[in-house]
Amino acid sequence: MRGVRARLTATLVALVALTALVLGVGSYVFVDASLHDRFRDDAAAQARFDLEVLIPGSGLPERPSRADLEAAGLIAAFARQPQSDTIVDVGDGDPAVAAFLGLFSSRLRDLVQGGGLAYEWTSIAGRPRLVVGGRLPPDGPDFYFVHDASAIEQALVTLRVALLVGGIVLALLALLAARWVARGVLAPVDAAARAAERIERGDLGARVPVASRDEFGDWAERFNRMADTLQDTISRLEASQAQNRRFVSDVSHELRTPLTALVAEASILREHLGALPPDARRTGELLVGDVARLRTLVDELMELSRFDAAAERVLLEPVDLGSLVQRIAATRAAGTPVTVPDVQLVVRTEPRRLERIVANLLDNAREHAPAAQAEVRVRARDGWAYVEVLDRGPGVPAERLDRIFERFYKVDPSRTGGSSGLGLAIAAEHAAVLGGDLRAFNRSQGGLRIALRIPVTEPLPRGDGGANPAHDSGAPTPTTQESPS
Amino acid sequence: MDGNILLVEDDPSIREVTAIGLRNAGFDVTTASDGQEGLDRFRAAPFDLLLLDVMLPRMDGLELCRAVRRTSTVPILMLTARGDTIDVVVGLEAGADDYVKKPFEVPELVARVRAALRRANREAAEDGRLRLGELTIDTAGRTVEREGRDIALTRTEFDLLVELARRPGQVMTQDVLLDRVWGYDYMGDSRLVDVAMQRLRAKIERDPSSPELVLTVRGAGYKSAR
Numbered sequence: 001m002r003g004v005r006a007r008l009t010a011t012l013v014a015l016v017a018l019t020a021l022v023l024g025v026g027s028y029v030f031v032d033a034s035l036h037d038r039f040r041d042d043a044a045a046q047a048r049f050d051l052e053v054l055i056p057g058s059g060l061p062e063r064p065s066r067a068d069l070e071a072a073g074l075i076a077a078f079a080r081q082p083q084s085d086t087i088v089d090v091g092d093g094d095p096a097v098a099a100f101l102g103l104f105s106s107r108l109r110d111l112v113q114g115g116g117l118a119y120e121w122t123s124i125a126g127r128p129r130l131v132v133g134g135r136l137p138p139d140g141p142d143f144y145f146v147h148d149a150s151a152i153e154q155a156l157v158t159l160r161v162a163l164l165v166g167g168i169v170l171a172l173l174a175l176l177a178a179r180w181v182a183r184g185v186l187a188p189v190d191a192a193a194r195a196a197e198r199i200e201r202g203d204l205g206a207r208v209p210v211a212s213r214d215e216f217g218d219w220a221e222r223f224n225r226m227a228d229t230l231q232d233t234i235s236r237l238e239a240s241q242a243q244n245r246r247f248v249s250d251v252s253h254e255l256r257t258p259l260t261a262l263v264a265e266a267s268i269l270r271e272h273l274g275a276l277p278p279d280a281r282r283t284g285e286l287l288v289g290d291v292a293r294l295r296t297l298v299d300e301l302m303e304l305s306r307f308d309a310a311a312e313r314v315l316l317e318p319v320d321l322g323s324l325v326q327r328i329a330a331t332r333a334a335g336t337p338v339t340v341p342d343v344q345l346v347v348r349t350e351p352r353r354l355e356r357i358v359a360n361l362l363d364n365a366r367e368h369a370p371a372a373q374a375e376v377r378v379r380a381r382d383g384w385a386y387v388e389v390l391d392r393g394p395g396v397p398a399e400r401l402d403r404i405f406e407r408f409y410k411v412d413p414s415r416t417g418g419s420s421g422l423g424l425a426i427a428a429e430h431a432a433v434l435g436g437d438l439r440a441f442n443r444s445q446g447g448l449r450i451a452l453r454i455p456v457t458e459p460l461p462r463g464d465g466g467a468n469p470a471h472d473s474g475a476p477t478p479t480t481q482e483s484p485s
Numbered sequence: 486m487d488g489n490i491l492l493v494e495d496d497p498s499i500r501e502v503t504a505i506g507l508r509n510a511g512f513d514v515t516t517a518s519d520g521q522e523g524l525d526r527f528r529a530a531p532f533d534l535l536l537l538d539v540m541l542p543r544m545d546g547l548e549l550c551r552a553v554r555r556t557s558t559v560p561i562l563m564l565t566a567r568g569d570t571i572d573v574v575v576g577l578e579a580g581a582d583d584y585v586k587k588p589f590e591v592p593e594l595v596a597r598v599r600a601a602l603r604r605a606n607r608e609a610a611e612d613g614r615l616r617l618g619e620l621t622i623d624t625a626g627r628t629v630e631r632e633g634r635d636i637a638l639t640r641t642e643f644d645l646l647v648e649l650a651r652r653p654g655q656v657m658t659q660d661v662l663l664d665r666v667w668g669y670d671y672m673g674d675s676r677l678v679d680v681a682m683q684r685l686r687a688k689i690e691r692d693p694s695s696p697e698l699v700l701t702v703r704g705a706g707y708k709s710a711r
Contacts, residue, residue, distance in 0.1 A: 253566075256566055256587065256588070257496050258498070260587040260589070261498035261502055262588070263588035263589065263590060264499060264503060264506065264588065264589065264590065264591050264594075265498075267506070267590035267591045267592060267593075268502065268505060268506050268509070271592075
């Protein structure tokens, strides 16, 4: 995006700059040449006039001396000519004249002594000069007309400055214009990016404005049609999902009333099982057990439907993870070995949810490896705290590892254990609410390892005993909801 | 220690089996199937304890609870469908002393009813005055005042305050408070104590966000100021 804009801008500016450079250099060279040519032509015409008209008409003698020239009034006439000095070499070896002649190139003097009209661009006393020389026929004296060409140089300097400033202004204008053009060209792309970003954030109603009847316009229309379809599909999916969830929630609620009656009835029946005839007694026992199972199932469905309704409130508080997990393991599966880190590991979390997760993991371990003891490990790594429950059961085929957190998923459908098949799904939901997740791994020595991962955000407190191990003897930590520390 | 119980529950099966369970435990049970009928029966005869379903036709359990509280301190237990903190708060606000979460087993319910009745009886026998900070607590008249002004507390809030005021500076865990105030060892739901404590503080503390009379001991429980 940005790359395209920069390239577009750079290309346009470079084109304009190149054009300006070519035009500027070209016009400068042309003006430079024509100014010099004109100046030289004027000077040459003047010299020719002097040599062929002015001097012969002044009645000089053959081989005139400097005094003759003065007498003829020529020196004064030359002095009146603008912007030129005249040096006359009468061949008398005058040292002042010789010094001047030394400033001219020998080639110029040779040409002049050969009888031709010659010129030379040179610099005398720091100023540019045009020297035009010619010999009065047949053999002298030699006249050198020295013209001051500063005006040309000044004009050229002015021109250079003007061209440079003009070029810069042009480049800046080109830059602005290029940005404007680039923005215009890329505006549909920007609009599409914004729309895509809004869709990504969940605003499925975002659309690209169809601003033109060109390729971008067609593309925008196609994009919008795609978004329409997407929105339609997703809202239909959401509606059916919401319907599903409502159904589960409704079913659980509707089951609640008869279940309450059943639980109460079974609890009375249980007290009187001994009074029943033997065949009815066994049936009664089964009934009591099944009511308990049904109760667990409905409880868990209700718990899940609360997650689905996103009605979860989280009350985070600083918790010493090691001692909390030890406590949970001691109450839920006494005798389970728990490995905790040497350093106290404090996390901000909700103990009730953590207890639910760990208890469900322990239940799962017990169910799949009833004979062997499970093991719990608490550790911290890379800003995460891990609580791992390891069992020595049969493990899970690798391709199904992720699926064990699905609702009612059973690795071996023929097994009908006591569990509802919702325990791990519930644990995973709680983990997500706590900002973490659950992942399952097969252990190399056999068995399953399920790791709860939750973020460590709390710096380790010291001093006033925010989570003092001395207090972990069973008293629940007050929730942050109403407990100022 | 038998008693006269009014049970208001709309579902016939739950109503009947609950009544059977309570009668088996030795209580006299009168039943009503909606809130209005419950209120009528309550006004017609004296009861030792009320057991109210929250969701009731005609007048819901919370409304019935409030109506009863206007004239009586009879112990009230709510039967709630959910154990959410919000339900506990709403129930306590309406003046209930305790709640029993559905589904319940009858022996559990009976234990809770007995505990509530025991409390009600115990309170009648008590007599004396306690001081906590600027508060004067009259345990016989069941009133609390600050600088001559009465503070209205529910039964549970009052009991909680008395329990803490009797042992100034002594830390009491949520479990101990559950046992002493509510009268049973109810595993796991320390929220009941925390919610009641929050409500108590809102009434007795000058600034509930920095309490001075009842202090929190992090990781342990609560204690009253010395």
